[in-house]
Each structure stands twice: as C-alpha cells, then as structure tokens.
Amino acid sequence: MNFTLRVWRQPGPATPGKMVEYNATEISPEASFLEMMDVVNEQLTLRGEEPIAFDHDCREGICGSCAMMIDGMAHGPNKGTATCQLHMRSFADGATIFVEPWRVRAFPVVKDLCVDRSALDRIISAGGFITATTGGARDANEILVPKVAQELAMDAAACIGCGACAAACPNGSASLFTAAKVAHLGELPQGQPERFRRVIAMVAQHDAEGFGGCTLHGECQIACPKEISIDTISRMSRDYMTATAASREEKAAGGTG
Amino acid sequence: MELHPRVPAGPIEQKWEKHLFDMKLVNPANKRKFTIIVVGSGLAGGSGAATLAELGYNVKCFCFQDSPRRAHSIAAQGGINAAKNYQNDGDSVYRLFYDTVKGGDFRSREANVYRLAQLSVNIIDQCVAQGVPFAREYGGLLANRSFGGAQVSRTFYARGQTGQQLLLGAYQALERQIGKGSVRMYPRTEMLDLVVIDGIARGIVTRNLITGAIESHAADAVVLGTGGYGNVFYLSTNAKGSNATAIWRAYKRGAAFANPCYTQIHPTCIPKSGEYQSKLTLMSESLRNDGRVWVPLAKGDKRPPGQIPDAERDYYLERMYPSFGNLAPRDIASRAAKRVCDEGRGVGPTGLGVYLDFASAIKRLGVEAIRERYGNLFEMYQRITDENPYLVPMRIYPAVHYTMGGLWVDYNLMSTIPGLHVVGEANFSDHGANRLGASALMQGLADGYFIVSNTIADYLASQKFSPVDATHPAFREAEAQVASRTKRFLSIRGTRTVDSFHRELGNIMWEYCGMSRNEEGLRTALRLIPELREEFWRDVNVPGSADTLNQALEKAGRVADFLELAELICLDALERRESCGGHFREEYQTPDGEALRDDEHFAYVAAWEYAGDGRPPILNKEPLDFEYVHLAQRSYK
Numbered sequence: 001m002n003f004t005l006r007v008w009r010q011p012g013p014a015t016p017g018k019m020v021e022y023n024a025t026e027i028s029p030e031a032s033f034l035e036m037m038d039v040v041n042e043q044l045t046l047r048g049e050e051p052i053a054f055d056h057d058c059r060e061g062i063c064g065s066c067a068m069m070i071d072g073m074a075h076g077p078n079k080g081t082a083t084c085q086l087h088m089r090s091f092a093d094g095a096t097i098f099v100e101p102w103r104v105r106a107f108p109v110v111k112d113l114c115v116d117r118s119a120l121d122r123i124i125s126a127g128g129f130i131t132a133t134t135g136g137a138r139d140a141n142e143i144l145v146p147k148v149a150q151e152l153a154m155d156a157a158a159c160i161g162c163g164a165c166a167a168a169c170p171n172g173s174a175s176l177f178t179a180a181k182v183a184h185l186g187e188l189p190q191g192q193p194e195r196f197r198r199v200i201a202m203v204a205q206h207d208a209e210g211f212g213g214c215t216l217h218g219e220c221q222i223a224c225p226k227e228i229s230i231d232t233i234s235r236m237s238r239d240y241m242t243a244t245a246a247s248r249e250e251k252a253a254g255g256t257g
Numbered sequence: 258m259e260l261h262p263r264v265p266a267g268p269i270e271q272k273w274e275k276h277l278f279d280m281k282l283v284n285p286a287n288k289r290k291f292t293i294i295v296v297g298s299g300l301a302g303g304s305g306a307a308t309l310a311e312l313g314y315n316v317k318c319f320c321f322q323d324s325p326r327r328a329h330s331i332a333a334q335g336g337i338n339a340a341k342n343y344q345n346d347g348d349s350v351y352r353l354f355y356d357t358v359k360g361g362d363f364r365s366r367e368a369n370v371y372r373l374a375q376l377s378v379n380i381i382d383q384c385v386a387q388g389v390p391f392a393r394e395y396g397g398l399l400a401n402r403s404f405g406g407a408q409v410s411r412t413f414y415a416r417g418q419t420g421q422q423l424l425l426g427a428y429q430a431l432e433r434q435i436g437k438g439s440v441r442m443y444p445r446t447e448m449l450d451l452v453v454i455d456g457i458a459r460g461i462v463t464r465n466l467i468t469g470a471i472e473s474h475a476a477d478a479v480v481l482g483t484g485g486y487g488n489v490f491y492l493s494t495n496a497k498g499s500n501a502t503a504i505w506r507a508y509k510r511g512a513a514f515a516n517p518c519y520t521q522i523h524p525t526c527i528p529k530s531g532e533y534q535s536k537l538t539l540m541s542e543s544l545r546n547d548g549r550v551w552v553p554l555a556k557g558d559k560r561p562p563g564q565i566p567d568a569e570r571d572y573y574l575e576r577m578y579p580s581f582g583n584l585a586p587r588d589i590a591s592r593a594a595k596r597v598c599d600e601g602r603g604v605g606p607t608g609l610g611v612y613l614d615f616a617s618a619i620k621r622l623g624v625e626a627i628r629e630r631y632g633n634l635f636e637m638y639q640r641i642t643d644e645n646p647y648l649v650p651m652r653i654y655p656a657v658h659y660t661m662g663g664l665w666v667d668y669n670l671m672s673t674i675p676g677l678h679v680v681g682e683a684n685f686s687d688h689g690a691n692r693l694g695a696s697a698l699m700q701g702l703a704d705g706y707f708i709v710s711n712t713i714a715d716y717l718a719s720q721k722f723s724p725v726d727a728t729h730p731a732f733r734e735a736e737a738q739v740a741s742r743t744k745r746f747l748s749i750r751g752t753r754t755v756d757s758f759h760r761e762l763g764n765i766m767w768e769y770c771g772m773s774r775n776e777e778g779l780r781t782a783l784r785l786i787p788e789l790r791e792e793f794w795r796d797v798n799v800p801g802s803a804d805t806l807n808q809a810l811e812k813a814g815r816v817a818d819f820l821e822l823a824e825l826i827c828l829d830a831l832e833r834r835e836s837c838g839g840h841f842r843e844e845y846q847t848p849d850g851e852a853l854r855d856d857e858h859f860a861y862v863a864a865w866e867y868a869g870d871g872r873p874p875i876l877n878k879e880p881l882d883f884e885y886v887h888l889a890q891r892s893y894k
Binding site: 028059080117120126143157190 | 304307308311322323324325326327329331332341343379381382383384385386387388390391392393394395396397398399415416418421422425428429430432433435436442444467496497498530531533534535536538539636637640641643706707710752754756757798800801805806808809
C-alpha cells in the first residue's frame with residue numbers, strides 16, 4: 001500500500017512548526033501505524049534527514065506512550081484502539097493521512113509529535129492514590145469487595161494515561177482521565193477514607209494545569225482507547241459536590257470536639 | 258573476584274526473619290541524611306523508590322519514559338503468584354518455593370526463592386490495600402486462576418492487565434511521595450554511567466533526553482531496577498525502549514553479570530508477519546488454561562483448521578505431558594512448538610505457528626464465560642491479526658520474553674559493587690534457568706516493597722561515607738566519557754540505520770542463541786557479533802544533534818551496548834555445556850529430547866567479570882547447594 005503523509009514537524013517547544021509531506025511506499029497492510037512510521041523514518045535517515053520524533057514504547061496498547069492525532073482523530077479512526085494498535089489495513093490504499101501531536105494547552109509540544117504530559121502525573125500526585133504505606137496491610141481477603149464494585153473499578157482503572165481524552169475534547173479538558181482515577185479508587189472499600197479529599201485535590205490540580213472544564217461534549221469517551229465511559233465524569237461531579245459540602249461538615253464536627 | 262552470597266545461617270523458614278533482626282538499622286532522623294538513587298520506575302524500581310521514601314530516605318528516581326507509569330511492567334498480562342492457599346488446594350509457602358526452584362531447573366539460590374515465596378503473601382495484602390482491583394468472586398473474596406508449571410490455583414489477576422494494575426499501585430504510591438517532596442522524579446532521563454568512588458557506588462551520570470544535558474547525581478547508594486535485556490534479540494515482547502544500558506554500564510564498572518544465557522522464550526506470542534515487524538505481542542499464558550494447543554498430525558496439511566477432524570490433530574502438549582498438558586512450563590512448551598514446526602507441521606503463512614484452540618472451552622463453558630476471562634486478550638489478538646479467535650483458533654509461536662540472567666546479587670540484593678543494589682528482572686536472583694508464569698511481578702514487588710527497602714539500611718549503617726558530591730573528579734571523568742561517546746555516534750554519518758544493525762544482531766541471536774543452541778552455532782555467533790559491532794562503529798548513521806530530543810541517538814547507545822552484551826550471552830551459552838531451563842544445548846538432551854542437566858559440573862551461577870576492553874571476561878562461580886529441594890530431572894509428564 002502507498003500513502004501520502006502530512007506530518008507536523010516542530011524542532012522544539014519554542015520553534016514554530018509546520019506540516020510536511022512525506023510518501024510512505026510499499027507498506028504492508030499488516031503493518032501497524034507505528035511500523036509504517038518506522039519505515040518512513042528509516043528512509044528519512046538514509047536520505048540524511050532527521051527522522052520524525054514520536055513517543056512509543058510497548059506497542060501493544062497498554063503503556064500509553066503513543067499519542068497521534070490522525071486525520072483529526074485522537075489515535076485514529078478505530079474505536080478502542082491506541083495508535084500502536086492501529087493497522088494500515090484500516091486505511092484506503094493511496095490515502096492522504098494527516099498526523100499531528102495532541103493539541104492541548106496543558107501538553108506543550110516537545111518535538112514533532114512528542115508532547116509533555118507530565119500534567120497528568122501531577123494530577124495523580126495531588127490525590128490519585130490510596131494512602132497505604134508498605135507493610136501495614138491486613139490480609140487481602142479481610143476486605144470484601146463486591147464483584148460489581150470490582151468490575152466498575154477495573155473498567156475505570158484500565159486508563160492508560162495517554163491523554164487522548166484531553167486531545168479530543170474541544171475544551172482541552174482531562175476530566176475523563178481524572179474521573180477514571182476517582183472512579184477506580186472511589187468504587188472500592190479501600191478508597192473510602194480519602195474519597196472526598198481525593199476528588200477535591202485532583203480536580204484542583206486538573207484546573208491548575210490549564211486543562212479546560214467539562215461540558216459533557218462526549219468526544220473523550222469516543223477517543224479513549226480503553227473506552228472508559230463518560231459516566232465516570234458524572235460520578236466525579238457527584239463526589240465533588242458531596243465533598244465540598246462534606247468538607248464544611250468535617251470542620252464543624254471538629255469544632256464541637 | 259570473590260562472590261559472597263551472604264545467605265544467613267539457620268533453617269530456611271527462619272533465615273529472612275532472623276536476618277531482619279540481625280541487620281543494622283538507620284534511625285528515622287538519620288534516614289533523611291541519606292540520598293538513594295533508584296533507576297527505573299517499574300514494579301521493582303517504582304515500589305522500591307516509594308517504599309524507601311516512605312521510610313524517610315531522600316530518593317531520586319529516574320526513568321527514560323515520559324512518565325514513571327509507562328515502565329514496561331505495565332504490559333504484564335496474566336497474573337501474580339502468592340502462596341495464600343485461598344483455594345484450599347494444598348498450596349503453601351513451601352510448595353511455591355519448591356515449584357519455583359524446580360521450575361527454574363535447579364539453578365537458583367534456595368534461600369532467595371524461599372524468601373520470595375514467603376513475601377508473596379504480603380504482596381497481595383499490600384496491593385489490595387492500595388486499591389489494586391484484583392478479580393473477585395461474587396462473595397467478595399479474591400479469585401484465583403492456575404498458571405503454567407503449577408498444579409495449584411495461586412495466581413491473582415486483574416483481567417488480562419495484572420501488570421498494569423500492580424504498576425499503577427506502585428506508581429500511585431510513588432506519586433504520593435513525589436507530591437510530598439520525598440522523591441524527586443526525573444522522567445525522560447537515561448542513566449549512561451555508574452560512578453564508583455573508593456570501590457563503592459556513589460552515583461550516576463545521566464542524559465536529559467529533551468535537552469541533551471549530561472548531568473551527575475551523587476548518592477549514598479544506587480538501586481538499579483532497569484529490567485531485562487530481551488531486546489538484544491531485536492524482536493521480543495519487550496517494549497521498544499527496554500534496554501540493558503544501565504546494567505551493562507554497571508558491569509563495565511565492576512558488577513558481575515550472572516547467567517546471561519538464561520533467556521526465556523515464551524510459547525504464546527502472535528507469530529511474526531513481515532520484515533517491518535518491530536516487536537512481538539504476547540498472548541498471556543493464562544490462555545493455556547482453556548485453550549488447547551495443536552498442529553495437524555500430517556506434515557504440510559494446509560486445510561483450514563475447521564476442516565481438520567479431531568482424529569487428524571495432534572494435541573502434542575497433552576500427548577507428551579499428560580499430567581500438566583497445556584499448562585507445561587514455558588521452556589518446555591516453547592521447545593515442543595519448535596519441534597513440531599521443525600517437523601513441517603507448523604501452521605499459518607510462514608509455517609512457524611501452532612494453534613491455540615478455544616472451541617472445546619467455548620462448548621463446555623459458553624462463549625460468555627470465555628469472554629469474561631479473556632475478552633481483552635481476544636480483542637487484542639483480533640486487532641493485530643484481523644482474525645476472530647472465538648471462531649477460528651489463534652495462531653501462536655514462541656518469542657523472547659524475559660531474561661532470567663542479570664547482575665549478580667547477594668542475599669541483600671547487592672551486586673559485587675558495594676552500594677549498588679539491583680532489583681527485579683535486572684538481577685539474576687530467583688528464577689534460575691527458567692521463570693514460571695506469574696512470578697516476575699511477584700519478584701519485582703518483593704524486591705522493591707520488602708527486600709531492598711530493608712537491606713539497604715544494613716549497608717548504609719555499616720559503611721563509612723566520605724562526603725562526595727557531583728563535582729568529584731570521578732563524576733567529571735564519567736561525564737566526559739559519556740559526552741565523547743555521544744559525539745562519536747553523531748560523527749560517524751555512515752550508510753546504515755541503527756535499526757538495521759539491531760535487526761541483524763537479533764537475527765544472529767535468534768538463529769544461534771535462541772530456543773536451542775549448539776557449540777558450532779555459538780562459535781559462529783561469536784565470530785559474527787564482533788564483526789557486526791565493528792561495522793556498526795564504522796558505518797552507523799545517527800542523524801541530528803546531541804542537544805535536543807534525538808531518538809536515533811538514544812537507540813544508538815542502547816544498540817551499541819547490546820552489541821557487546823550479545824557476545825557475553827553467547828560466551829556464557831557456550832561455556833554452559835548442559836541443558837537447563839531456557840538454555841537448551843542440542844548436544845545435551847535425553848533420548849526423548851528433554852533438557853539434560855549436568856549437576857556435577859554445572860550446578861553453579863556463572864558470574865562474569867569485566868576484564869577491560871578487548872580482553873575476555875573472567876568467569877566466577879557461585880556453587881549452588883540444594884539442601885531442601887531434591888535435585889531431580891524435571892518431569893511434567
């Protein structure tokens with residue numbers, strides 16, 4: 001198969017970028033999108049040009065490194081598929097394909113298709129955890145977790161932190177990412193003690209990073225390679241409202257001793 | 258060099274507890290005066306960094322990925338073993354210990370393995386407390402599945418994403434410490450050298466992958482949790498970035514490299530489809546719980562699988578290993594697949610594949626039960642191959658997956674360089690010559706959460722430290738070496754890409770040092786590898802510059818190290834004139850084609866010592882004594 005690629009090239013964060021055209025020729029339909037990019041990069045190298053920088057690692061859809069806006073869609077046209085799991089048989093022979101980085105204010109471009117997603121780490125750092133210092137745990141089976149709660153937690157915990165939700169969102173909101181962690185930990189009995197602190201801290205950090213607000217547009221759940229549901233966002237909003245009310249109560253209760 | 262395993266005396270059940278009491282402690286107020294560098298943020302490094310910070314040490318953690326959450330542990334699918342005996346099926350710490358020593362073909366250190374089995378139960382408790390969503394029964398108790406090499410059901414799992422969930426648990430604990438300021442995280446930063454001063458590890462030299470800045474970091478101890486070296490084969494189930502640079506640099510600074518030839522070929526991977534192929538994808542071993550492995554009975558039978566009647570199929574694992582059947586350990590299942598393909602009975606376009614068939618399980622349990630157990634794996638398979646495994650059998654073939662070898666460590670997980678500790682897949686410690694399924698996650702977390710976090714105190718409290726900072730001449734010298742190497746890569750401007758060298762190296766390794774090895778092939782490889790290395794340094798083309806994100810430059814450094822490590826792997830494989838676990842020497846097999854160990858001459862750990870460029874490495878031997886597990890030919894029949 002042959003393709004015409006129009007790829008965003010940007011030498012560094014402070015340098016302006018532009019779309020550049022490349023030809024990808026004799027590509028196997030069984031090749032993945034990233035393997036097609038490898039072939040192009042090999043040719044660029046041999047021609048003495050700099051290869052296209054893009055983040056990738058596991059190439060099996062779980063590490064969350066790969067992040068390409070393909071024809072205007074985060075991770076390309078296939079549902080529930082990260083860029084690395086997209087195969088060229090999903091494209092028509094001879095197609096022109098546009099490849100861009102995530103375009104989100106909170107994800108500055110590092111180079112070409114690589115962006116800085118450390119904002120997502122800082123959201124987790126703010127509260128996306130259960131405080132459980134090593135060594136203090138009781139026997140695992142002493143905590144009963146209803147199967148339904150565990151399944152819901154697992155659905156949300158499947159998030160790979162790729163940032164596609166924010167890239168797809170017209171507001172540049174990472175609400176789906178944040179809500180997925182709130183839902184994962186909030187569904188479980190172990191997550192209850194910090195449930196309300198967690199949501200307040202994570203939402204505050206999300207906003208401080210410069211992500212936009214959620215208007216339930218819904219693009220995020222379409223783009224999400226793990227098909228995490230936007231229901232997690234409603235859940236986060238409910239927890240957030242309860243939390244803002246509850247935190248006042250906590251103070252009042254503290255005062256009365 | 259002398260190897261001191263430092264295994265505590267006493268009965269095996271009491272060694273670790275006694276050792277915990279005998280080791281020196283660092284008092285809480287003093288802990289913050291110590292800086293510990295942790296390289297790698299996977300299960301071992303991430304859990305280690307988080308736990309050390311919780312204890313009060315000042316921790317610096319480094320990873321080459323853009324976030325610590327992307328370490329390759331994330332891709333582990335199937336599960337994690339623990340001797341909980343929740344299923345009342347006769348499991349115990351002793352049985353897990355026994356299975357692991359036997360599974361490793363009697364080439365691991367008993368005391369380490371026993372401790373691993375003991376700690377396995379704490380790991381599950383710890384992970385559940387962190388909110389890892391392990392599979393549950395309707396009553397809310399934890400569910401288990403069985404896994405290769407065991408006759409009990411002791412594997413805990415989170416769908417087919419167990420590694421992801423365990424890593425996110427460790428990552429969240431790490432992020433908590435980063436938020437508190439007790440861990441300073443350095444993402445997109447690669448360790449390029451180890452700095453040893455007065456014989457002890459005192460820091461590392463790194464390259465900032467965004468700016469290209471070469472920097473020194475001084476510390477009181479260094480922990481490497483940088484994973485395995487399977488990518489020396491180019492095609493493997495490892496992530497593209499997984500590399501051996503950190504452990505190889507440490508080796509060249511004096512850390513012994515143990516058992517490099519012990520590489521694990523995983524039996525259930527999706528077969529290669531073309532030359533452009535950049536990696537191989539694993540299909541979890543857990544699939545062998547319900548999938549039956551077969552090939553046609555007749556050579557060259559090209560009928561579609563559905564048209565081959567049962568009587569004309571060879572369910573060869575069930576036939577050859579009736580008591581373990583499709584759950585035979587990985588090395589055995591891989592070799593059996595190779596054997597039937599070599600006989601001309603392989604399936605698929607390349608003939609390098611066998612069927613993994615779920616038809617009987619679907620008939621027995623219903624399609625929904627199968628979907629619930631393996632849904633995401635089936636989807637992954639379909640996405641890659643465009644075939645529906647609910648309707649046609651999967652095609653699988655063995656691929657490089659894990660490396661049991663690694664830096665030599667003592668019972669405290671300290672290498673032959675004092676102060677340099679090595680955790681997880683990067684060390685050699687617990688799996689002998691073959692790792693059983695669902696034990697890599699167990700080992701990584703045992704090392705990080707529970708072992709190194711304790712043993713490092715003993716080192717810190719016993720050592721006299723002279724004050725050293727990053728201005729010390731040893732750091733300056735290492736920085737200069739790193740800078741000149743980087744410059745050299747960029748100045749060659751040859752005609753071949755880094756990947757083309759890597760692919761060629763991989764072909765050599767797979768051909769001559771893969772699933773089965775022989776003296777002639779290994780000698781060929783030992784001739785070809787130095788030739789290829791020489792050509793690499795003469796003709797590689799690394800475009801771009803050193804002061805920006807340059808992925809070709811990153812790869813060049815890693816491949817240059819693989820080109821050296823490959824030689825050591827082949828040398829070790831040549832010297833080990835026996836077959837054991839993942840190391841199968843064709844000259845040493847039983848009449849029915851099973852691995853033939855030679856306990857009299859080879860019951861030792863081969864710890865290779867770097868002797869300088871152009872000089873052959875020195876082989877040191879740590880004898881292995883088996884006091885508890887009876888040495889026997891491994892049988893899964």
